[in-house]
Amino acid sequence: MADLLEVTDLHTQFFTRDGVVRAVDGVTFQVAAGETLGIVGESGCGKSVTALSLMRLIPQPPGKIVKGSIMFDGQDILKMDDDDVRGIRGNNIAMIFQDPMTSLNPVLTISRQISEALELHLKMDKSEARKRTIELLELVNIPSAKKRVDDYPHQFSGGMRQRVMIAMALSCNPKLILADEPTTALDVTIQAQILDLLKNLAREFRTAFILITHDLGVVAGMTQRINVMYAGRIVEKADTVELFANPKMPYTWGLLRSIPRLDESRKAKLVPIEGLPPDLIAPPPGCKFEPRCQYRRDVCKEKEPELKHIPNSKSDHEARCWGTQEGGWLVDTDWKREIGDTRLLEAIKQETASVTATPETPPGA
Amino acid sequence: MATTASTAQERAAELNVLARKQRSLWGDALYRLMRNKAAVGGLIVIVTAFLVAALAPLIAPYSPIEIPQNPASQMEPLWTGSKYTDPRYLLGTDFLGRDIVSRLIYASRISMIVGFVPTAIVFGLGVTVGMTAGFFGGWLDQALMRFTDIIYAFPDFLFLLIIVASFRNSPFGKLLDGLLLIFVAIAIVGWVGVARLTRGQVLALKEREFVEAARSVGATPRRIMAKHLLPNALAPLIVTAAFAVPGAILGEATLSFLGVGIIPPTPSWGQMINEGFPLFAANPWAVLLPAICISVVMLAFTFVGDGLRDALDPRMKT
Numbered sequence: 001m002a003d004l005l006e007v008t009d010l011h012t013q014f015f016t017r018d019g020v021v022r023a024v025d026g027v028t029f030q031v032a033a034g035e036t037l038g039i040v041g042e043s044g045c046g047k048s049v050t051a052l053s054l055m056r057l058i059p060q061p062p063g064k065i066v067k068g069s070i071m072f073d074g075q076d077i078l079k080m081d082d083d084d085v086r087g088i089r090g091n092n093i094a095m096i097f098q099d100p101m102t103s104l105n106p107v108l109t110i111s112r113q114i115s116e117a118l119e120l121h122l123k124m125d126k127s128e129a130r131k132r133t134i135e136l137l138e139l140v141n142i143p144s145a146k147k148r149v150d151d152y153p154h155q156f157s158g159g160m161r162q163r164v165m166i167a168m169a170l171s172c173n174p175k176l177i178l179a180d181e182p183t184t185a186l187d188v189t190i191q192a193q194i195l196d197l198l199k200n201l202a203r204e205f206r207t208a209f210i211l212i213t214h215d216l217g218v219v220a221g222m223t224q225r226i227n228v229m230y231a232g233r234i235v236e237k238a239d240t241v242e243l244f245a246n247p248k249m250p251y252t253w254g255l256l257r258s259i260p261r262l263d264e265s266r267k268a269k270l271v272p273i274e275g276l277p278p279d280l281i282a283p284p285p286g287c288k289f290e291p292r293c294q295y296r297r298d299v300c301k302e303k304e305p306e307l308k309h310i311p312n313s314k315s316d317h318e319a320r321c322w323g324t325q326e327g328g329w330l331v332d333t334d335w336k337r338e339i340g341d342t343r344l345l346e347a348i349k350q351e352t353a354s355v356t357a358t359p360e361t362p363p364g365a
Numbered sequence: 366m367a368t369t370a371s372t373a374q375e376r377a378a379e380l381n382v383l384a385r386k387q388r389s390l391w392g393d394a395l396y397r398l399m400r401n402k403a404a405v406g407g408l409i410v411i412v413t414a415f416l417v418a419a420l421a422p423l424i425a426p427y428s429p430i431e432i433p434q435n436p437a438s439q440m441e442p443l444w445t446g447s448k449y450t451d452p453r454y455l456l457g458t459d460f461l462g463r464d465i466v467s468r469l470i471y472a473s474r475i476s477m478i479v480g481f482v483p484t485a486i487v488f489g490l491g492v493t494v495g496m497t498a499g500f501f502g503g504w505l506d507q508a509l510m511r512f513t514d515i516i517y518a519f520p521d522f523l524f525l526l527i528i529v530a531s532f533r534n535s536p537f538g539k540l541l542d543g544l545l546l547i548f549v550a551i552a553i554v555g556w557v558g559v560a561r562l563t564r565g566q567v568l569a570l571k572e573r574e575f576v577e578a579a580r581s582v583g584a585t586p587r588r589i590m591a592k593h594l595l596p597n598a599l600a601p602l603i604v605t606a607a608f609a610v611p612g613a614i615l616g617e618a619t620l621s622f623l624g625v626g627i628i629p630p631t632p633s634w635g636q637m638i639n640e641g642f643p644l645f646a647a648n649p650w651a652v653l654l655p656a657i658c659i660s661v662v663m664l665a666f667t668f669v670g671d672g673l674r675d676a677l678d679p680r681m682k683t
Contacts, residue, residue: 055581057577057580057581086583086584086585087583088583089580089581089582089583090581090582090583090584091583094581094582095578095581097574097577097578097581099574102573102574102575103574103575103577103578104575104578105575105578105579105593105596105597106575106597107596107597107599108592108593108596112592116579116582116584116592117582117583120582120583120584120588121583165578168578168582171582
């Protein structure tokens with residue numbers, strides 16, 4: 001089956017006064033029709049910028065998509081004119097935003113906001129759009145939808161508003177929905193409901209999803225494949241089961257170690273990833289994760305590894321790491337047992353402490 | 366058993382929804398406005414003034430312009446009880462013997478029109494310019510805002526006076542007894558404030574997520590401005606409008622008082638003060654009555670403006 005979305009070598013940069021921020025730096029991935037892809041990474045690693053780039057919603061200036069191509073359904077989104085892109089937004093690709101509290105216009109009723117896409121793309125008239133809006137609200141399980149369509153956003157709770165956002169995204173039956181941290185702003189019980197809803201909708205409508213999150217727990221149950229991003233690059237890609245069973249990149253190990261697990265003894269400590277993500281204006285020349293990696297060697301500092309197939313893993317499992325690639329020193333490492341060089345870990349901790357402390361020292365002290 | 370429980374639950378949910386009062390943002394604001402006694406009083410005055418202006422030919426006992434055959438000029442209002450009164454003229458007559466009641470009634474037409482027409486132009490222009498500048502930013506913003514700055518830099522009233530005085534004798538200045546020139550002059554002076562206010566609002570609003578959400582469903586810039594930004598920026602704009610109306614009324618009255626406003630014999634309140642002023646010592650009422658009319662209408666608009674401000678943004682209440 002041909003891929004619905006094919007992103008090749010995408011570079012999105014922000015031109016700021018301090019320099020060029022390479023927010024997305026050569027990202028390549030595909031999404032097949034009906035597939036759910038997870039993009040995982042810390043804050044500021046370029047996940048959201050990737051999503052916004054896909055819809056050409058990067059604020060310009062200062063942002064700019066400098067290089068790459070985004071083939072959607074056989075057309076390059078980056079080569080379209082503004083009108084054509086607007087024809088795709090909401091119609092073929094829809095987006096669910098992170099914070100439902102601020103993503104709805106406070107002075108418009110729910111029905112008017114959901115109808116917007118229907119009127120724009122499907123050219124429905126008011127009464128048709130209203131009927132469809134009620135259907136959509138019922139679809140996302142909003143009780144007494146008929147009465148609530150004329151409510152304002154402030155009359156809805158956070159979880160309800162996110163349901164409204166989902167209804168908005170679904171309104172034109174898009175082929176692809178980008179969900180940017182759809183559950184981050186919600187509390188845990190609601191998170192589960194919303195994820196369930198998304199999962200059912202994905203199955204029912206055969207819509208492809210790109211689920212962007214920093215929470216590996218969220219993607220675990222939802223996605224077929226996962227891309228792990230770090231510092232604007234994809235550092236590991238694999239199918240979901242494989243990634244959790246057999247991760248091959250110290251960054252992914254770090255992410256997995258920092259999730260609390262119910263099935264492990266209480267003595268097992270959570271191990272955070274020390275340090276901070278690199279400055280994207282002047283990223284390290286070698287592996288971007290090297291400064292925070294407790295398994296690092298000299299190569300890591302000098303040259304950046306390619307995203308390559310990894311030995312001892314499934315055929316489509318790729319990672320960007322000198323250690324786990326063919327002939328590396330981490331090929332046989334069991335990440336659960338060996339936390340790496342603890343002295344190195346301490347050194348990194350101290351390094352970051354000193355770096356973060358410097359700006360606070362008053363000048364002249 | 367289970368089904369009855371669930372239907373009962375559903376019913377409860379339904380009742381809950383029905384019991385809650387549905388109130389939109391605007392409905393809420395209207396409710397707060399109606400609870401404000403001063404604002405309601407102001408509204409009543411404004412509506413009355415409107416009716417008087419609209420029905421002037423029916424209400425006015427005499428012509429406001431024609432000078433009577435045997436003029437009894439400078440009559441005082443009846444209640445003064447002086448010997449210079451005439452039972453035919455309730456509020457007396459002016460220096461040409463014209464009925465002051467009729468003149469006041471007809472003059473209200475000028476004030477009402479001058480209050481609303483320039484304000485409408487001011488808002489049409491100001492909102493368009495401010496919205497465009499704020500939304501698109503960049504060089505367009507720079508160009509538009511520098512232009513508004515230039516106009517803003519002139520002292521308001523002086524600018525108004527200069528425009529009116531210089532075009533008063535041109536053919537355009539004579540249209541509609543000079544009313545058109547006053548409309549345009551007030552609009553030219555006034556729109557910059559609205560443009561700046563709108564731009565400021567838009568700059569803050571366009572960064573909000575719902576604008577991005579609207580973009581992501583494929584809305585055009587024009588649609589985003591009209592359907593998403595404008596309704597959100599409306600509250601402060603309405604308040605500004607409510608204060609702009611009395612400002613325009615006062616502007617016209619002042620111009621007419623200075624003799625560069627409405628071209629006589631068409632009556633306007635400012636005009637009447639102007640005409641009565643030289644004989645103030647003999648008959649102060651010819652000046653006081655139109656002055657009272659101006660004050661009452663201005664006060665009414667100010668009350669409504671205050672009420673609107675409190676109603677639309679309860680946080681601004683002092």
